[in-house]
Amino acid sequence: MKIIAVKLLVAINLAALPSSCQNSKALNQINTVQGPINFSELGMSLTHEHIMSNYGKEINETPSYDSIQLFNQVIPYLKNLRSLGVNSIFDCTTEYFGRRVDLLKMISDATDIQIITNTGFYGAADDRYIPEYAYGASAKAISEIWIDEFENGIKGTDIKPGFIKLAFDDGRPPSDIDKKLLEAGILTHLSTGLTIAVHTGKNMEALELQMQLLRDNAIHPSAWIWTHANKVEDDIVLLDLAAKGSWISLDGVNESNINEYIRRIKLFKQKNLLHKILLSHDGNGFPSGGPIRNFEAIFESLVPEMLTNGFTQDDIYQVLVRNPKEAFQIRIRKTDDQDKMQVSIPKVLAEDENK
Numbered sequence: 001m002k003i004i005a006v007k008l009l010v011a012i013n014l015a016a017l018p019s020s021c022q023n024s025k026a027l028n029q030i031n032t033v034q035g036p037i038n039f040s041e042l043g044m045s046l047t048h049e050h051i052m053s054n055y056g057k058e059i060n061e062t063p064s065y066d067s068i069q070l071f072n073q074v075i076p077y078l079k080n081l082r083s084l085g086v087n088s089i090f091d092c093t094t095e096y097f098g099r100r101v102d103l104l105k106m107i108s109d110a111t112d113i114q115i116i117t118n119t120g121f122y123g124a125a126d127d128r129y130i131p132e133y134a135y136g137a138s139a140k141a142i143s144e145i146w147i148d149e150f151e152n153g154i155k156g157t158d159i160k161p162g163f164i165k166l167a168f169d170d171g172r173p174p175s176d177i178d179k180k181l182l183e184a185g186i187l188t189h190l191s192t193g194l195t196i197a198v199h200t201g202k203n204m205e206a207l208e209l210q211m212q213l214l215r216d217n218a219i220h221p222s223a224w225i226w227t228h229a230n231k232v233e234d235d236i237v238l239l240d241l242a243a244k245g246s247w248i249s250l251d252g253v254n255e256s257n258i259n260e261y262i263r264r265i266k267l268f269k270q271k272n273l274l275h276k277i278l279l280s281h282d283g284n285g286f287p288s289g290g291p292i293r294n295f296e297a298i299f300e301s302l303v304p305e306m307l308t309n310g311f312t313q314d315d316i317y318q319v320l321v322r323n324p325k326e327a328f329q330i331r332i333r334k335t336d337d338q339d340k341m342q343v344s345i346p347k348v349l350a351e352d353e354n355k
């Protein structure tokens with residue numbers, strides 16, 4: 001019953017796709033693993049999932065998959081997501097912990113789901129997925145690798161990334177390599193206009209460093225996605241950054257936390273900031289070859305619950321269609337208004353982080 005409700009909603013809302021709201025300076029198209037599409041074709045999008053990853057394995061083993069097992073598990077799953085109305089998935093598995101664009105393309109071909117892959121390195125997990133050469137290379141040299149993927153394709157293919165993905169470890173100050181990777185991400189943004197999605201969680205020191213470097217480079221906060229912002233308990237800092245233009249990625253939806261998500265999304269709506277949040281599950285279709293970590297709760301549980309909690313179909317369309325389309329616009333987002341970049345982190349929260 002719930003599924004039918006979501007399908008109807010999708011049909012209605014896709015018919016209402018606005019015909020043109022492109023910024024004149026932005027590229028009209030985003031790269032998927034099947035090639036570029038217009039932003040208007042993104043449709044219903046999940047902005048932080050893993051089609052598959054080899055997180056947990058050693059760095060030299062992460063590119064390897066049993067492709068038969070992978071396809072048997074992931075393809076039927078994504079076909080079901082497609083039937084729930086999902087058009088696009090932003091895949092957040094970076095190089096060195098399991099990105100395989102050739103396999104992603106085959107999965108996309110088989111499921112009719114548009115998959116957007118990323119460039120960047122994953123600096124969380126105790127740095128185990130940072131390649132050795134990055135320690136000796138300059139930020140500029142690293143950015144050149146990522147820019148080359150955007151301009152010429154990934155690993156000899158013509159598949160190009162649609163965003164930059166970076167990560168900070170939870171609960172510890174950023175290290176030198178973390179800072180260097182962030183600098184490389186900023187240089188990549190300044191060259192390509194790709195949005196930077198950064199696994200930050202509730203690491204307030206990582207947040208401060210990011211805001212500092214964005215400010216130093218006069219990059220508008222809307223070039224940046226606060227990935228795993230759902231882990232932050234205090235709403236004030238999220239609302240504050242959203243008001244300044246940053247994207248707040250609430251990407252941990254599952255069946256057990258629907259009420260908490262309803263509460264938080266209501267708060268963003270009350271503050272007129274519904275247009276700054278991204279929703280996802282951080283699901284995984286094939287985690288190191290293991291069972292699926294689900295990514296359909298938004299459609300089976302959260303959306304129906306939103307509809308019974310006073311949200312309109314337009315609200316849902318805003319969060320799942322318009323926001324992803326806007327967040328991943330390919331545009332170098334410079335700002336000359338430094339005031340927008342001042343970030344205040346509530347003291348209580350900052351102290352809590354140090355415990």
Ligand SMILES: [Zn+2]
Binds near residue numbers: 048049050092282
């Ligand atoms: Zn993730």
